[in-house]
Amino acid sequence: MTACPDKEALLHGLLDGELDAANAQACEAHLKTCPGCAQALGELQALSARLSAPGVAYRAPPGLRARIEGLIDAEARPPPRRLRAAAPWAFSGGFAALAASLAVVMVQANVSALEDQLVASHVRSTLASHLVDVETSDRHVVKPWFNGRIDFAPPVIELADAGYPLAGGRLDYLDDRVVAALVYRRNRHVINLFVWPSKPGPALPPGPALRSGYSVAHWRNHGLEFWAVSDIDAGDLEAFRRAFVARAPT
């Protein structure tokens, strides 16, 4: 037994509450006299009940909300007012030295704020179960994963034989832009390597530096900024930097 072919659209419309009053009445009247259409509607209603049953729709996994809130908070934050941020430092240095040191101090303040962000991102990545978006030790997977997600191509280098196996890659948001984060491991520690295109400007001070107990190393290569952050000691991170730079494509 099947529905009348000319009534099929009406049955769906009735089921979905999309019919106007006149059509709904006409359709209901027809259903009373047509067992085929009545059965078809019954099937559609039963199917609809199964589809809309609780549990069929997925729920977002636990960490996702926090990550999105973090992204939105980062977006909503007004871009740092660099001059104002630098001012307290500048004036504490004394008036005479101000003119000479202002440029340097501003760069340092920027770097300092950036390093805070880097360390915060590193810590977040290890806490929020969002270490990697693409989890693989295969650089041939990580590299294309970034392709299209960001407008530059970070070099993805295999360093397992040097003691720094690749764990994967992730997108992060730093210094007002989306950056690539390559994740390497050192024994049980994590190294986040953040990469993004250099802006024109003075070269930043060379690493390694220590910040809130985290080691930070910085270098530039082929127009890209590299910032490595980890809780391994500064010497070990410097070794990582050397290993990475030595194998970077030239």
Added chain:
Amino acid sequence: MTGRILPFAPLLSAKPDGPGVAVFLRGKRTAATAADETPLDPGEADRFRRLILPHLDCAYSFARFLCRDPSLAEDLVQDAFLRAFRGFRGFRGGDPRAWLFAIVRSSHLTWAERRREPDVDADAVLETTPSEALSPEAVLVQQGEVATVRGALESLPEPFRETLVLRELEELSYREIAQATGAPIGTVMSRLARARQMLLAVLPIEGLRP
């Protein structure tokens, strides 16, 4: 940059009144130069958190049914919310979900384009039965009613799957589905009817059919 926008051009022309996609395009175009964009004022950001963020679960569910991959769905949703936030000034009321789903859908399309997957041609699909219909073995392996229903839904070709998910799981009206998917209402209706027909074939209703 232009190359990254191109995939959306057909969408835009198919849906001249679609605020979701137009907004998305704007967000897309500025994605790499976010620093130049004036951020939303705090009031607007709060409004976004109040109005859009609560729909995270259904955005994820929709993304999950679109791409059928849990971790990719997370990526798509994360991307979509970021773009929704950047384009929030363009949200002109209506059901925020229809607007959000259009953006999730665009994120998925971008991903599919980049994977160089051929676009699913709805008309071509109409001629065929679901290619990924569950085998009896697969049905046996799956446990429980929810998994069976999800599996059957996921076996539908994409245009039918997304239309049916938006109608049955998210309870969008035909008009809202049209807005979210960029398809005319007539197409929404025919896809819905066909989707239900295909689903009844793989999910026989016990007691009603012998």
